[in-house]
Amino acid sequence: MIPEKYIEIIKSGGVVAFPTETVYGLGADAWNPTAIQKVFETKGRPSDNPLIVHISDLQQVSDFVEEIPELAQLLMNTFWPGPLTLVLKKKPAVLDAISAGLNSVAIRMPSHPLAIEFISRTGPLVAPSANTSGKPSPTKAKHVFSDFGDSVPIIDGGSTEVGLESTVLDLTSSIPTILRPGFISKEEIEQVIKQPVNITTKAIASPKSPGQKYSHYKPKAAVYWLDDKSELTNQNTLYLLQDAELKQSNIITYKGDLALMAKEIYDRFRQADVDGFHQILIEPLHKYTTHPLHSALQNRIDKAVEK
Numbered sequence: 426m427i428p429e430k431y432i433e434i435i436k437s438g439g440v441v442a443f444p445t446e447t448v449y450g451l452g453a454d455a456w457n458p459t460a461i462q463k464v465f466e467t468k469g470r471p472s473d474n475p476l477i478v479h480i481s482d483l484q485q486v487s488d489f490v491e492e493i494p495e496l497a498q499l500l501m502n503t504f505w506p507g508p509l510t511l512v513l514k515k516k517p518a519v520l521d522a523i524s525a526g527l528n529s530v531a532i533r534m535p536s537h538p539l540a541i542e543f544i545s546r547t548g549p550l551v552a553p554s555a556n557t558s559g560k561p562s563p564t565k566a567k568h569v570f571s572d573f574g575d576s577v578p579i580i581d582g583g584s585t586e587v588g589l590e591s592t593v594l595d596l597t598s599s600i601p602t603i604l605r606p607g608f609i610s611k612e613e614i615e616q617v618i619k620q621p622v623n624i625t626t627k628a629i630a631s632p633k634s635p636g637q638k639y640s641h642y643k644p645k646a647a648v649y650w651l652d653d654k655s656e657l658t659n660q661n662t663l664y665l666l667q668d669a670e671l672k673q674s675n676i677i678t679y680k681g682d683l684a685l686m687a688k689e690i691y692d693r694f695r696q697a698d699v700d701g702f703h704q705i706l707i708e709p710l711h712k713y714t715t716h717p718l719h720s721a722l723q724n725r726i727d728k729a730v731e732k
């Protein structure tokens with residue numbers, strides 16, 4: 426049971442970090458503009474980057490959304506609670522700070538039992554990933570602590586299961602469009618709604634997906650894709666590979682287990698900084714393009730890679 430003090434902090438307009446199945450979120454009351462302001466300030470987040478509303482009960486959707494299209498209903502029934510965020514036409518009452526001037530709102534029902542308990546006791550929460558803007562999202566309570574110290578109370582739920590942020594699917598356009606790939610893949614969504622889905626992760630300055638134009642997920646160590654000719658001999662480098670036979674503490678091999686790689690990649694990024702690695706070299710994922718987690722991992726690594 427989550428101690429009452431965390432519920433009280435939210436009710437009095439504060440922020441609390443809590444675990445979801447994807448990454449830790451920085452929660453604040455979705456109906457309190459001052460609390461939402463604190464979220465932006467705490468993270469150092471640009472105010473034109475909108476927030477996801479987190480709910481614990483399907484009934485709450487209609488407080489934020491004008492109408493629930495049939496496709497949305499189908500997806501909610503199939504994937505909620507779980508790591509799928511739906512962008513829908515917002516109700517006028519939704520606070521401007523949440524939707525950053527757009528006429529839509531992003532909404533999801535997380536599946537982590539602590540998230541569901543928390544939200545069912547506080548009411549709907551906005552919750553961006555609980556990291557300082559630009560840093561890798563937190564998948565452990567200690568990551569949140571390392572960004573915010575004592576200034577943010579944390580509900581510790583151990584390591585998060587998925588490790589990458591939710592799939593964001595825009596249902597306000599004529600063709601459903603993935604704005605951020607995640608654990609729920611394009612193919613899984615297409616199977617449920619029985620129509621094609623677009624994916625636009627490169628919509629750099631598009632007002633449709635404001636988050637895409639910001640640099641993300643970057644550790645201090647420089648991240649690069651490994652090229653064929655790289656030798657695995659640099660002691661200041663952390664190597665994230667698939668099939669290497671070498672056994673060295675700075676070489677991690679996943680053998681195609683992209684679920685494990687997704688679960689721990691942000692922790693690897695952050696730990697690399699703690700351990701003093703200068704760079705992180707990652708083997709390209711060409712062999713795994715049909716894996717359901719391929720797009721999500723490729724997208725997050727691309728964003729971390731030095732341009």
Ligand code: TXA
Binds near residue numbers: 450512590634
């Ligand atoms: O898994 C997750 O989604 C995590 C956990 C804590 O739930 N949350 C998360 O929130 O990743 P955040 O704020 O770090 O990322 C939200 C993304 C951003 O890329 C933002 O631009 C996009 O969702 N977004 C939010 N509202 C939107 C809207 N109305 N239209 C388009 N994109 C939106």
Ligand code: MG
Binds near residue numbers: 553554562
């Ligand atoms: Mg984030």
